[in-house]
């Protein structure tokens with residue numbers, strides 16, 4: 120049997136939020152791009168049922184989209200496709216330690232419109248995939264699961280289960296934490312479980328949240344309440360006690376979450392049954408190899424306490440698209456020089472986010488005597504230093520007041 124071969128310049132494997140955004144960011148370039156996604160229904164590509172229907176149905180998986188990611192999505196016309204009534208800005212953030220420490224941020228004090236925006240995963244996937252439709256130069260292979268990857272000197276050949284081959288000069292792994300591309304390319308990665316799960320649920324609340332996100336660093340994990348439109352919130356509780364929480368009745372569960380959050384929003388009523396995801400940190404030794412680049416969770420998985428996983432991935436997609444867009448006509452998209460440029464551009468952000476999220480998760484998970492005092496002292500100290508707070512906020516909102524723009528990081 121002769122296999123059909125699709126020849127292209129770039130193949131993106133994985134059409135989750137990050138892979139889909141990268142394929143879109145490469146529109147209107149000289150490159151022919153193929154996007155191979157394993158799942159037939161792309162709305163569920165994040166692994167969570169997308170129930171983002173109208174009314175009181177809200178996705179369990181939501182994202183705090185940073186201003187940098189928002190402007191990336193706006194530049195591609197994706198943000199404009201979202202239903203504004205289902206997007207909630209975060210105007211302020213309150214962080215509380217487990218021994219009375221406080222840290223407060225506000226968009227107003229930082230002179231910006233919002234610290235972040237809460238968006239449903241399913242809605243964002245639909246907006247991205249809607250924008251991908253009928254893009255010239257883009258071939259969508261979906262569902263398409265790879266069986267083998269063979270990287271030669273001049274091309275990467277991807278063998279699909281359905282009998283087709285894709286031959287490309289650059290293969291991009293955007294296929295999540297268990298990346299087939301990363302493994303097939305022999306890029307080593309270490310996965311460290313946190314011994315915690317992220318318990319997610321949505322609630323209606325008795326008091327208005329006033330667009331404030333709250334986070335409690337407790338000795339039984341990190342609890343975050345994120346504002347949804349109306350009097351609703353989405354919760355992410357990173358905890359070692361997920362099983363016990365999920366075993367509670369709805370009323371018991373609401374009472375537990377209410378009291379863990381110091382009754383800050385009055386009575387809570389469950390809108391969606393809770394679900395739990397095991398939390399791991401994943402670090403890969405490289406994010407490139409010969410004719411291969413990794414983006415998103417395929418390259419790194421961070422603790423969700425800072426809500427930055429997908430933002431880090433969008434940063435990868437944007438940086439790689441800038442490098443590839445900048446390449447001269449007729450250049451080889453898999454050239455080592457270009458890939459090194461991408462890797463260098465991302466090194467600082469990835470390391471900083473891994474260091475910060477991992478450090479905080481371990482510091483607040485520690486039962487070592489004295490750790491409680493040190494972590495609460497640290498939070499209070501940051502709160503009293505407006506300069507340090509501004510540095511933290513401006514890092515998170517790099518697109519609005521760029522310390523260094525993505526272009527500068529890439530060396531343009």
Ligand SMILES: Cc1cc2nc3c(=O)[nH]c(=O)nc-3n(C[C@H](O)[C@H](O)[C@H](O)COP(=O)(O)OP(=O)(O)OC[C@H]3O[C@@H](n4cnc5c(N)ncnc54)[C@H](O)[C@@H]3O)c2cc1C
Nearest residue numbers: 133135136137157164294295317415416426427428429430
């Ligand atoms: C509890 C929890 C809460 C979180 N909250 C936040 C938050 O508030 N903000 C935030 O920024 N991040 C958050 N994250 C992290 C965020 O979910 C991930 O960082 C993000 O989804 C990664 O996107 P991705 O596209 O790289 O990977 P994925 O979402 O894993 O997508 C990978 C895609 O590749 C496809 N695929 C997989 N294997 C193959 C294959 N072999 N061939 C073809 N296709 C394949 C999959 O079907 C999928 O579509 C959270 C994570 C957890 C666990």
